[in-house]
Amino acid sequence: MTENIQYGNWIRKKMLLILGLSALGLAILFLVSLNLYLKTITGILFVVLLISFSFPLYAYYAFSPRGGNLQEQVYTLIVDSLGKQPLENALDIGTGNGVLALKLAQKYPAAQVIGLDYWGKNWEYSQSICETNARTVKVADRVRFVKGDAASLEFNDAAIAAVVSNLTFHEVKSAPQKRAVVQEALRVLRPGGRFVFVDYFFDNQYYGQAAEFETFLHSLGLAQIEFKHLSEVLPLSRLLRHPKFFGKVGIIVGQK
Ligand SMILES: C[S@@+](CC[C@H](N)C(=O)[O-])C[C@H]1O[C@@H](n2cnc3c(N)ncnc32)[C@H](O)[C@@H]1O
Structure with a gap:
């Protein structure tokens, strides 16, 4: 199939964007928060969200023509x-x-x-x-x-x-x-x-x-x-x- 075809992706970009932005938001909160309790909570949530984001991001790449196709x-x-x-x-x-x-x-x-x-x-x-x-x-x-x-x-x-x-x-x-x-x-x-x-x-x-x-x-x-x-x-x-x-x-x- 030619490179000019628009394949789309089984992983929705909108979903990746939401997960990515949420992880970024938590990272910022983690960095700016001075309260130890809040820092711990945002730190844990950031790691969980980062994992949830990396998995579909990898799949998105593997599905796409630029990745494993x-x-x-x-x-x-x-x-x-x-x-x-x-x-x-x-x-x-x-x-x-x-x-x-x-x-x-x-x-x-x-x-x-x-x-x-x-x-x-x-x-x-x-x-x-x-x-x-x-x-x-x-x-x-x-x-x-x-x-x-x-x-x-x-x-x-x-x-x-x-x-x-x-x-x-x-x-x-x-x-x-x-x-x-x-x-x-x-x-x-x-x-x-x-x-x-x-x-x-x-x-x-x-x-x-x-x-x-x-x-x-x-x-x-x-x-x-x-x-x-x-x-x-x-x-x-x-x-x-x-x-x-x-x-x-x-x-x-x-x-x-
Ligand atoms: C994961 S996508 C797969 C798309 C395509 N088969 C492919 O391999 O790229 C699922 C598709 O099912 C379609 N779909 C979901 N419910 C449907 C329905 N009730 N009737 C027809 N298509 C439907 C969606 O619009 C979407 O295009």
Whole structure:
């Protein structure tokens, strides 16, 4: 993918800014305070906040093109996992800045690609960035970005030849049961169609116990299914394998 693409980052800049400024504020308070009690409290809080800030800052760098470019690695993994057969259409659910959708369009020159997102205010992605990115990589004629809700997709059953989604399903507030979002994505996939989903599938709070979730996936009557930790298929640093980051992220690759 070209350097002129706006990737965005899975770590929100706004969150880094708030943590960074709060740590700075505490550092100043620590330095100017003369009261020993206040100095101790602000000192402890500063250390806690500095750690809370350094962790996502490191991840932000690791995800970005200037760092380890992990985002690009995950998109490549997803697109590679879809296989080589030509596709007439493909859908990326929760497309963010659309980079995964664009990679699909580049890999499958005959495919019409749809990137769907709700582009909520809490994220730093937008439909207009998606469209600019599509023009930059010269696939705008085959990629369409649409606003929608992953919990109730406005596509007919079996309308799509390939469905992908990255780090989105757990975010879908309109669906209390995240398994239902997975089912909704599979509803629009045509029989024989391929799918690749990456999400916090090993996090109990979203999907229940991993073994139960796997049983649930097998109960859907899919033709083929592979369910793994992301770290089994992508080398991740020890820090990124932490449960707060990618330790609970899984990848599901299959065919309906
Ligand atoms: C962590 S970001 C991942 C973005 C993109 N998949 C990527 O890999 O860069 C999660 C995305 O899910 C989208 N999202 C959250 N809830 C959604 C919903 N109900 N319907 C569609 N998209 C949603 C957000 O707008 C955001 O773009």
